[in-house]
Amino acid sequence: MSERDYDHTAIEERWQTAWADADVYRTPDDAExxxxxxxxxxxxSGKLHMGHVRNYTITDxxxxxxxxxxxxxxxxxxWDAFGLPAxxxxxxxxxxxxxxxxxxxGTMREQMRSMGFGYDWDREIATCTPEYYKWNQWLxxxxxxxxxxxRRDAEVNWCPNCETVLADEQVEGEAELCWRCGTPVVQRELEQWFLRITEYADELLEAIDDLEGxxxxxxxxxxxxxxxQYGAEIDFEIEDHGPVxxxxxxxxxxxxxxxxxLAPDHPISERLAEESEEVRRFVEEEADPEGDEPNGVSTDLTATNPATGEEIPVYVADFVLSDVGTGALMAVPGHDERDHAFAQKHDVEIKPVIAPEPEGWDGETVPDAPDVGEEAYTEDGVLVNSGEYSGLDxxxxxxxxxxxxETAEESTQYQLRDWGISRQRYWGTPIPVVHCHDDCGAVxxxxxxxxxxxxxxxNTTGNPLxxxxxxxxxxxPACGGPAERETDTMDTFVDSSWYFLRYISPDLETAPFDRDRANDWMPVDQYVGGIExxxxxxxxxxxxxxxxxxxEGLEHREPFTNLLAQGMVQLEGEKMSKSKGNTVSPQRxxxxxxxxxARLFMMQAAQPERDFDWSEEGVRSTYAFxxxxxxxxxxxxxNEPDGERNAVASYVESEIDATVAIATDEYDTLRFNEALRETQGxxxxxxxxxEYTEPHAGTYGHGLSAVVRLLAPxxxxxxxxxxxxLEGEGFVVEADWPDAEIDRDRVEKRRQLVENTRKDVRDIVEVAGIEDPQAIDVVIxxxxxxxxxxxxxxxDADNLIGELMGEDHIREQGDAAADxxxxxQTEREALSMTLDPEEEHDALEAAAWLLEREFDAPVEVVRAEGADEEVVRKAExxxxxxxIEN
Structure with a gap:
């Protein structure tokens, strides 16, 4: 750090206090x-981690x-304040x-304040307060x-360690572990409360196409x-058990x-397990739905194939799931990879009934059946070995x-299941139900x-309630007789399923949200959070x-217009975590x-959705900047400068405008790293x-003012x-964003031209060993x-040179034109248009001072007509x- 280190602590405390006193982040209820x-x-959890800091710096x-x-x-x-960890x-x-x-x-709120996050704290909510969870109950x-x-009996995911039910989404990985504690999840039969999300399955699916952000x-x-999945349901008759x-x-x-x-927990499988030790052992001890290979056990049963009338063997298999489809399936080894693997293992017939459609197929002939002995053919095609249906696509x-x-009918199936929200724990929203001891049931x-x-x-084991x-x-409430309260609490995902609406009217006492205000503010324009x-x-x-x-009269059917899933903050390529001992304290x-x-380093390190490595060296470099x-x-x-508004100042002005325009484009699309790269440039x-000259005060001040506002977010x-x-008016957080209009394509071509030219001069100086250039000519x-x-x-002519030579003024250049x-011709695929010759001349002339400053030599930008012919021949x-004169 330099001797002139700025006092960041004093500056940050001063302005945090000033912002709070002026209430600059207060949001009006009604906005135009x-x-x-x-x-x-x-x-x-008690402390902010770097993932928090990155997420909230993005939104801030x-x-x-x-x-x-x-x-x-x-x-x-x-605050997502309910939950088992607390x-x-x-x-x-x-x-x-x-x-x-x-x-x-309290601790995390103060840490957020110290980061300078501009929240309207008057709208703060905590889902564990009765003022909030009352509305969970109302909803x-x-x-x-x-x-x-x-409310119904259901087989549920149960975490023995957390002693609570988990939604399907809270069971992680092939090992089926609890998302909170990592304990293997088991299945239990419990009476549960469900929200019928499946009623909205079609709309939830179809509306995804409209979520373009x-x-x-x-x-x-x-x-x-x-x-x-679209398909069909069809009955197979199983002896002694009827149609399945x-x-x-x-x-x-x-x-x-x-x-x-059949699935291991299909009712027929469970009955068979009572009668057969082999089936029982498989169902209770060996079935592994997440295993690498499909496993199963043979039964003495057969099922009648309704298409062929053939009797086919019945297996209990762990790749059949009771909550997918019907818990029973017809297995076609010739045309399904999983069925094929099972059939090979259990020596079941593999029969081809679909053939690839032959090239030029006339739609009438029946092609030869494919060989499916080693591998299933899984695509659509033409039916073979299928009786009257052979030859159909x-x-x-x-x-x-x-x-x-007769028993077949069209059917649509979903993997999505109704959302079980019952949790056997204390720290959650009480489900607002009482169970009458007489005849009223759940009220x-x-x-x-x-x-x-x-x-x-x-403080007890099990459910404290x-x-x-x-x-x-x-x-x-119905009959006045004795009753008992529901002791399950709600899944905390209920809290977070509507919290964004409560922010709009957090103190409203008559409804969960103000409908009119919600219709004005919703949907959320930009939402940021983890991919998990x-x-x-x-x-x-x-x-x-x-x-x-x-x-409830909400006018919007989707909550979030644009979503950004931010990347992780890593240390030496690994996600920061307490268990790995590789965390970096934001407070330090x-x-x-x-x-x-901290904020600037994170935002300039990578695009928000990308992972990036924390670097102490990068932090020090950011501080130095x-x-x-x-x-x-x-x-x-x-010491306000007193320089002239000359060609150099004009170049700087053009760079100020270019930076403002490009950085604004990047801020619009949340590419903060690109906006900051522009600003630092x-x-x-x-x-x-x-350093080159006494700057013009207006130009230099304009540039500094633009930089300060571009960095302010x-x-x-x-x-x-x-x-x-700089004597800006009011707070910079309320200042007008700088404005500039440019042709971005031309700006980028101009910058590339200048940078390429500077690089070419450096290369020549280095390769030729020129220690003290006397003059530099840049020839257009x-x-x-x-x-x-x-x-x-x-x-698009095959003979480009021939086409070029068809132009008189080009052909007149002789060998130069041919070369x-x-x-x-050689670089044809990579060609792109440049600035025109006059624009190139003006751009390089305006930037000549950069070369003069770097090489301490006069620079002249020369048009082709006024330059040596041998030099001109090299220009493109x-x-x-x-x-370069040495």
Whole structure:
């Protein structure tokens, strides 16, 4: 660090206080030009980690940018405050989850303030407060009124360690581990409350195509999770057990069904397990649905293939799942890879019934059957070995077979299952139901009695609400008789499925959200969070939004217009984690280098959706950049320069405009790293300008003002300090965004021309060993070469040189034209248009001072007509010739 290190601590504390005193981040309830920017709210674990810092710097920078462009921005923060980790932490520390959670929230709130995040803290929510979870309960009852809540017995995922039910999405990996603690998940039969998300399966799937602002990977993950399949259901008669329905997407292959398979938990399998030790052992001990190979056990049963009348063997197989399709399937080894592998292992017949469509097929002849002994043929084709259906194409056959076999009918199946929200834990929203001891059954708690608040925490095993006897005992709202409260609490994903609506009217006491305001502010314009929420949280939020649109007057059916899934912060290529001991403390970085340094380093390191490696060296370099910038502003304010508005100043002005325009484009699309690279390039140009000559005060001040505003979204504290030094009006967070219009394509060509020219001069100086250049001539190519280049780009002629020589003014150049034509022919696929000769001349003349500064020699930019013929011969469009006097 230099002797002039800026006092980041004092600057950051000063402006955080000033912003709070002025309430600059307060969002009006009614906005004419609303923009809603939101980061996924955090679980209050007690300390911010670098993933938090990156996520919330992204949203903060974008919110600040949009505010400076004139939008009224809603940028709130809250806490995903319920959940098992707090309950476990409270048990370990012999305290209660509420105190633990509130302490963590207090700590993290102060850490967020120290990072300078511009939140409207008046809108803060915590999902563990009765003021919030009352509305979870209200929504549950509204869903119930609309037939979207159901209570039923179900086999559920159970974590023995957490002692609670998990949704399918909370079971991770092939080993089926609890997403929270990593314990293997088991299956249990329990009575559960479900939200009927499957009622919206089609809309949830079809609307994905309209989510153009979402990453394709996230959209595909949601499609896969919903898993809609079109096919047919058809009955196979199993002796002594009657008809069993199977679902298939390939009923055209039914003549090749050579065995029938049941899920291990299919009712027939369970009955067989009581009668057969072999089946019991497989069902209870050997079945492994996540295994690499399909396994199964033979039964003594046969099933009748309804297409052929043949009796085929019945197996209990672990690759058949009870919650996919019907839990039973017809197996066609010749045309399904999994069935093929099973058939080979169990010596079951493999019969080909689909052949590839022959080239030039007439639609009438039946092709030869393929060899499927070693590998299944899984594509559509032409039916063979299929009786009256032989010779039909697969699509036609599917329609005819479905129509003509009596028990077959079209069916649509989904992988998506209803959302089980019951959790056997304390720290969650109590489900607002009482169970009458008489005949009323499960009864909703009256709306006027909401919220049903949690009782005092009891540190016990299992579900603490079961131990709260006094709280459990109540009266039935329907008959007044004795009743018991529901002791399950809601999955915390209920909390996060609508929290973005509560921010809009967080103090409203009569409804979960203000409908009119929500219709103004929603949907969220930019949402940012981790890819790990691609299925659960995002799918549930979409579901809630659609239900609220149908029944509560919300005008929008999707919650988030644009979604960014930010990448991870890594250390030496590995994700930071406490278990690996490779975390970096945000608090240390703030104390040592300042929040602005941490924010700027993260935003310039990579595009937001990419992973990147934390680098202490990079942090120090970022701090040094901010320190230099402050020194430049200090120097300008203390000693205002008195230079002329000359050609050099004009070049700098053009670079200021170019930087503003390009950085603005990049901020619009959240490519902060590109915007910051542009801004840092402008700082470098301004520094070079001041080192080369006495700068013009207006130009230099304009450049510094632009830099400060371009940096303000990412390094707001120092930007505020420098804005004040430059006598900017008001706070920089409320200043107007700089404005410039350019032709970006021409700017980039101009910059590339200048950079290539500087590089060529360096190469010549180095290769020729020129220690002290006396003069440098930069020679523009003759006009005819630009014409030849344009012809080459537009031409599709095989003989390009012949076409060029058809132009009189090019042919007149003789050997020079032939040589250049040959070069164009060779590079034809890579050719692109450059600036025209006059634009090249002007651009290089304006930038000549950069060469003069670097090589301490006079530079002259020469048109082709005034240069030596041998030098001109080397010049090409976009690549002028260089002549150096030694």
């Amino acid at each position: 030009n609303p923009t809603y920017v939101l980061g996924m709210y955090p679980y209050p 920078a974008y919110a600040r940018y949009r505010r400076m462009t004139g939008d009224e921005v809603l940028h709130p923060m809250g 309950e476990n932490a409270a048990k370990e520390r012999d305290t209660n989850p509420r105190d633990w959670t509130m302490d963590c929230i 549950f009852e509204r869903f119930h009124e609309e037939g979207l809540v159901e 979402w990453p394709n990977s996230v959209r595909q993950m949601q499609r896969n999770w919903i898993g809609r 329905t199977a679902f298939t997407t390939r009923i055209d292959t039914i003549n090749g069904a050579t065995f029938f398979a 697969s699509e036609t056959a599917r329609a005819r077979i479905t129509e003509e076999i 909703m708690v009256p709306e006027e009695e909401l919220p049903v608040e949690l009782p005092e925490f009891v 079961d131990a709260a006897e006094e709280w459990k005992e109540t009266t039935c 929420h691609a299925v659960m949280h995002l799918l549930y939020s979409r579901f809630f939004t659609k239900v609220l649109a149908d029944h 970085i703030v104390e040592e280098y300042g929040a602005d340094t 901010l320190d230099r910038l402050k020194g430049m502003v200090d120097g300008f304010v203390e 402008l700082v470098r140009t301004l520094r070079q300008y001041a 990412v390094a707001p504290h120092l930007a505020e300090e420098l804005w004040e030094e 190519a003759p006009d005819w070469k630009y014409d030849a280049l344009e012809i080459a780009i537009d031409s 250049y034509g040959q070069d164009l 469009p976009g690549r002028p010739a260089i002549h």
